[in-house]
Amino acid sequence: MRKTSRKLRLLAGGGTAALIAAGLSACGSTTTTSAASHAPITIGVSVSLTGDFSAEGKALEQGYNLWAADVNSHGGILGRKVQFKYLNDNSSTTQVATNYQDLITRDKVNIVFGPFSSLLTIPALTITDRYGYAFEAPAGGGPAVFAEKSPDFVFVQPTTVVNTMVSAAEWLASLPKSERPKTAAYAADQGPFNEPEIQKVESILQAHGIKTVYSKIYPAETTDYLPIALGIIHSKAQAVLLGTHVPSATAFVQAFVQQHYNPKALVFTSGPQSGTQFLNGIGGTRFANGLMVPAGWWYGASTYQNQQFVSQYLKKYGGTASEIPTTAAEAYSVGQVFQEAADHMHSINNAKLIKALHTYQFKTIQGPMKFNSIGAPNGQSFVLQWVGSKLEPVYPKTYAEAKPLFPKPNWP
Amino acid sequence: MNVGLWETGIVTGILTGGVYALMASGLTLVFGVLEIINVAQGSLIIAGAYLSYVLQRYLHMNIFIGLILTMPFMFCVGYIIDRVFIRRMKVDRVMMSILVTFGVALVIEGLLTMIFSSGYVHLQSGAINASFPFGGMRVPYIYLYCFLMSLVILAALYVLLYRTAFGRALRATVQNRNAAQLIGIDVNRMSSITYGIGAALAAAGGMGYGAISSFNGNSQYDLISRVLVIIVLGGMGNVGGALIAALGMLVVEDVVAAVWSPSWSTLVFFIILAATLVIRPQGLFRAKEARQQ
Structure with missing residues (x-):
């Protein structure tokens, strides 16, 4: 009995010592790094290279790598090169937490950048908060993320997820009453991205007298969108606003074309900006004419370093400017924000970075950004529309390069 | 009640159900003969879709005609997978097969992502955006063509299984592997072919x-x-059951999604599945009943 309790005490003591050592080691990695060191700055990221978010994960990695290459070619940050340490999370909410734990305690990375999606950001944030790491997220601006009220977090996009479609709603509401659609249909997949966006836009349009004639949330694992499309068509809505990804956006357009259904306005949360992935699925740009999508970044924007980003992306990954994934641009912006924060503080100490992130305004390829105490950005998205064979910003006027096509031209 | 939506839900459910029946038929056939749960079937389906994509994109081949090449190619891939991975499993085949075929699925997924990247693709055909009027709705030609293709292939499978000497040997293997071996059927070869x-x-x-x-x-x-749900509902190892279950599942899902709410469609289907399994734990049809056809 005595032996057992002694063993237990030893184990407890050993465990405590190990925990303290691990804690000190982790703290050390965040606090002892100084600008004087010339070792490369290691940035840890959990990235979804497989699973549901693999397409976005790949784009995320591209954006981060492109930024690192640009920074390193200009001498690095505070005289130090940057290098990434990636761990694949398979789009899993449990693996992403394990990955950030490993990156911080085992790999002792200096800095961490965010993964793709709100779904993965929340468990990641729990870990990074525990170790006091600044957490700059390229994606993950759903309401549930801000509900965490993390003091270490910033969401590096012009606006939060829930407000992304607001610009499109404002545009519809700004139309003269005689032209404004009288009815609207809404559908979105369940989850932290599209559902809150669509719900917000529905409440705005209802307040402007646009009657809801169809409003449904469908499971995220849906593969057959035709019955939902048929429900929308049956409602005869004059405006259709859909919370989508590439496969669902493609399926809805196909169904509407097949059924000869032409609403006056057709707006997607995501899809039409995805280049060939979307265009090949719907049969080319002639079927894209008039489709709308809100965005925080556009390849033609004259924002800070945007043209440099676009040309470097095309040089490294090929394709055309319209095919550059928005997620890559968002990841690149995360790097820009980190670099400016480090320059402001002359340090990559995480506590100092956190202070800088909530103090200064930052220049990014998505435009200028400033964050509030819980990391929410204070900017606004804009509306892109396929006009002929080009995707152009059409609203608000400050961003617009073309007049909105309204009503949407009929399918060819 | 909205009659228009009911009708469209039934029509789209039947058309889509045909394609799902085709996808499920391979899985249920493999279970019947090899007595394994082939979790790799999903990745084989996607590999097949990518093969059609390659032929259509780079050789400008019609996706339906392309099946003349993709089906034999995938037959060879399946034959090799069985020889290399499945045949080696000697004990606890059902449980082991889940692990082994999941591994195979991950390898196939990894290869596909490496070769084609993770971007989404879509097969192109002149029929994709075209449709014709039918009972107050428009039926997309591509759905109809895919449904007809499924019926033709499933009919050919029926003839192969129930009207040929090979089919008899295969069904004997389904019924009793040991007895089939005793009467001179090369069970291993039969498994690889299946x-x-x-x-x-x-x-x-x-x-x-x-x-x-x-x-x-x-x-x-x-x-x-x-697809797994379809073969459980239809009766594991029963090709005809898979067809009926796929049609039933997709009709229920599409009608509920169109008339009521898409968020309830999957739930309603699973309630029906659970109720069916309570009444008939073996599924709608047993493999044995199918053999008597």
Whole structure:
């Protein structure tokens, strides 16, 4: 009995010592790094290279790598090169937490950048908060993320997820009453991205007298969108606003074309900006004419370093400017924000970075950004529309390069 | 009650159900003969879809004609998978097969993502955006063509299984592997051929799926769960049961999604599945009943 309790005490003591050592080691990695060191700055990221978010994960990695290459070619940050340490999370909410734990305690990375999606950001944030790491997220601006009220977090996009479609709603509401659609249909997949966006836009349009004639949330694992499309068509809505990804956006357009259904306005949360992935699925740009999508970044924007980003992306990954994934641009912006924060503080100490992130305004390829105490950005998205064979910003006027096509031209 | 939506839900459910039946037929056939749960079927379906994509994109081949090449190719892939992985499993085959075929699925997924990247693709055909009027709705030609293709292939499978000497040997293997071996049937060869047929059916099902949906290497996860549910409902190892279950499942899902709410469609289907399994734990049809056809 005595032996057992002694063993237990030893184990407890050993465990405590190990925990303290691990804690000190982790703290050390965040606090002892100084600008004087010339070792490369290691940035840890959990990235979804497989699973549901693999397409976005790949784009995320591209954006981060492109930024690192640009920074390193200009001498690095505070005289130090940057290098990434990636761990694949398979789009899993449990693996992403394990990955950030490993990156911080085992790999002792200096800095961490965010993964793709709100779904993965929340468990990641729990870990990074525990170790006091600044957490700059390229994606993950759903309401549930801000509900965490993390003091270490910033969401590096012009606006939060829930407000992304607001610009499109404002545009519809700004139309003269005689032209404004009288009815609207809404559908979105369940989850932290599209559902809150669509719900917000529905409440705005209802307040402007646009009657809801169809409003449904469908499971995220849906593969057959035709019955939902048929429900929308049956409602005869004059405006259709859909919370989508590439496969669902493609399926809805196909169904509407097949059924000869032409609403006056057709707006997607995501899809039409995805280049060939979307265009090949719907049969080319002639079927894209008039489709709308809100965005925080556009390849033609004259924002800070945007043209440099676009040309470097095309040089490294090929394709055309319209095919550059928005997620890559968002990841690149995360790097820009980190670099400016480090320059402001002359340090990559995480506590100092956190202070800088909530103090200064930052220049990014998505435009200028400033964050509030819980990391929410204070900017606004804009509306892109396929006009002929080009995707152009059409609203608000400050961003617009073309007049909105309204009503949407009929399918060819 | 909205009659228009009911009608459209039934029509789209039947058309889509045909494609799912084709995807499920390979899985249920493999279970019947090899007595394994082939979790790799979803990734084989997606591999088949990508093969059709390659032929259509680079050789400008019609996706339906392309099946003349993709089905034999996938047959060979399936035959090799059985020889290399499945045949080696000697004990606890059902449980082991889940692990082994999941590994195979991950390898196939990894290869597809490496070769084609993780971007979504969609098969192209002149029929994709075209439709014709039918009972107050418009039926997309691509759905109709895929449905007809599924019926033709499933009919050919029926003839192969029930009207040929090979089919008799195969059904004997389904009934009793040991007895089949005793009467001189090469059970191992029969198993490899069956896995090959399952993969060939996946190629056709994948083409149908890719023609009506965008896909990437990860699309297998949504598919395999649905296809597994179909074969459980239809009766494991029963091809005819899979057809009926697929049609029933998709009709229920599409009607509920169109008339009521898409968020309830899957739930309603699972309630029906659970109720069916309580009354008939073996599914709607047993493999034995199928053998008596």
